[in-house]
Amino acid sequence: MKSFFAAVLGLFLLCAPALAQEESPDALIKKVTDDVLIIVRQDKDIQSGNTAKAIELVEAKVLPFFNFQHMTALAMGRDWTKASAEQKKRLSDEFRTLLVRTYSNALTSYKNQTVRYKPTKMQSTDTDVLVRTEIVQPGNRPIALDYFLEKHSDGWKVYDVVVAGVSLVSNYRDTFNQEVRANGVDGLIQMLANKNKQLDPGKK
Amino acid sequence: MNNQLAKRIGVVVLAVSVMSACATTANNPKDPYESFNRAMFAVNEGIDVVLKPVAQGYDAAAPLPVKAGVGNFFGNLYDVWTAVNNFLQGKGQQGASDVGRVLVNTTIGIGGIFDVASEMGLEKHSEDFGQTLGKWGVADGPYFFWPLIGSRTTRDTFGWVVDSFADPVMGMNDIGARNSLAGVRLIDLRASRLPTDKIVEQAAFDKYNYIRDAYLQNRRSAISDGIPAKDGECQQSRCF
Numbered sequence: 413m414k415s416f417f418a419a420v421l422g423l424f425l426l427c428a429p430a431l432a433q434e435e436s437p438d439a440l441i442k443k444v445t446d447d448v449l450i451i452v453r454q455d456k457d458i459q460s461g462n463t464a465k466a467i468e469l470v471e472a473k474v475l476p477f478f479n480f481q482h483m484t485a486l487a488m489g490r491d492w493t494k495a496s497a498e499q500k501k502r503l504s505d506e507f508r509t510l511l512v513r514t515y516s517n518a519l520t521s522y523k524n525q526t527v528r529y530k531p532t533k534m535q536s537t538d539t540d541v542l543v544r545t546e547i548v549q550p551g552n553r554p555i556a557l558d559y560f561l562e563k564h565s566d567g568w569k570v571y572d573v574v575v576a577g578v579s580l581v582s583n584y585r586d587t588f589n590q591e592v593r594a595n596g597v598d599g600l601i602q603m604l605a606n607k608n609k610q611l612d613p614g615k616k
Numbered sequence: 617m618n619n620q621l622a623k624r625i626g627v628v629v630l631a632v633s634v635m636s637a638c639a640t641t642a643n644n645p646k647d648p649y650e651s652f653n654r655a656m657f658a659v660n661e662g663i664d665v666v667l668k669p670v671a672q673g674y675d676a677a678a679p680l681p682v683k684a685g686v687g688n689f690f691g692n693l694y695d696v697w698t699a700v701n702n703f704l705q706g707k708g709q710q711g712a713s714d715v716g717r718v719l720v721n722t723t724i725g726i727g728g729i730f731d732v733a734s735e736m737g738l739e740k741h742s743e744d745f746g747q748t749l750g751k752w753g754v755a756d757g758p759y760f761f762w763p764l765i766g767s768r769t770t771r772d773t774f775g776w777v778v779d780s781f782a783d784p785v786m787g788m789n790d791i792g793a794r795n796s797l798a799g800v801r802l803i804d805l806r807a808s809r810l811p812t813d814k815i816v817e818q819a820a821f822d823k824y825n826y827i828r829d830a831y832l833q834n835r836r837s838a839i840s841d842g843i844p845a846k847d848g849e850c851q852q853s854r855c856f
Binding site: 416419514553554556574576577579583587590 | 740815
């Protein structure tokens with residue numbers, strides 16, 4: 413398994429404020445990556461392991477650019493159709509908390525990596541695009557970091573992040589399917605909620 | 617008569633596979649030997665109780681240039697095998713580039729300690745015999761988890777056996793030197809995986825499942841050389 417710094421970097425990428433709306437998805441990724449790297453390179457707190465600060469950063473700058481409902485749907489596969497509207501909301505919220513919490517950690521292992529952007533192939537009419545980048549680390553093979561984005565009325569949103577060929581979201585599918593089979597959608601919600609409580613007993 | 621016998625055998629085989637599938641894979645057809653694998657996983661976790669602190673010690677104590685040098689040295693040895701596999705897979709250009717890497721790094725890079733080739737633009741690849749078999753069309757086979765070696769599909773387990781025969785460290789005559797070198801390599805490998813440990817601890821509901829699923833995805837992607845596959849169950853933006 414490769415460095416999950418790449419994973420959080422992925423989460424960060426999608427962060428830029430509203431002015432990014434008319435940008436193409438690859439320009440968006442590039443701008444946000446550059447912005448985030450500047451911040452992380454200067455922030456000694458984050459580099460020395462302050463996950464709380466990394467989470468703050470993610471929540472402030474990244475979340476608007478991710479479509480967590482879609483990510484949750486992807487993680488659940490066909491089981492998504494079994495959930496009511498209210499359950500879907502609850503699932504997305506819990507999954508979002510989980511992803512943000514666990515992968516913000518990865519940002520704290522930043523060590524002078526740089527990002528290389530690969531050319532993006534898309535038509536101007538495309539609504540679903542793959543943007544490919546690479547994390548370059550001295551002394552190691554580069555790690556592929558890919559984003560799937562979809563076009564919404566309010567701009568491009570990421571719905572999957574793939575690190576070294578591993579979809580961060582689909583990696584949960586078997587676990588989620590097993591839980592739904594065993595304990596239903598409510599069981600899955602409970603499992604996510606318990607995990608989140610475990611990771612952060614202080615917060616609600 | 618033959619027909620009836622064949623049919624009966626067929627039914628028995630089907631029944632046994634269904635039964636064993638139900639018995640061992642209540643949940644997962646892609647991991648039919650899950651109980652065996654989980655036992656091996658537990659053995660590995662036991663080994664890690666000893667190995668991880670050693671790797672952490674190495675990671676903390678060794679200066680960065682030393683760690684980089686060690687990593688580069690073993691990486692250079694492996695580049696030879698990567699080149700062979702690239703050629704076997706028909707990827708001549710990549711194979712040639714890998715040969716170039718070995719030549720440059722062994723000479724200018726002083727025995728592989730410095731990865732000069734990467735700075736010259738010769739990208740590092742990683743190909744093993746399992747990937748070659750995959751490229752040749754051999755199917756994955758069931759998933760296995762082995763102590764120390766870790767996750768391998770059936771095909772990749774065979775691939776690993778071939779990799780070991782080709783391994784120059786394992787082929788050394790001097791047993792003492794061989795063991796020392798292999799030991800250092802193991803610690804170096806374990807140390808390089810330390811950053812992901814914390815993530816896996818937090819992200820995974822079940823560590824075994826998480827590692828297995830990530831491995832299987834990664835292998836699929838490695839064989840198709842990194843282009844992320846569109847999800848089979850989900851089309852476009854929809855899973856339904």
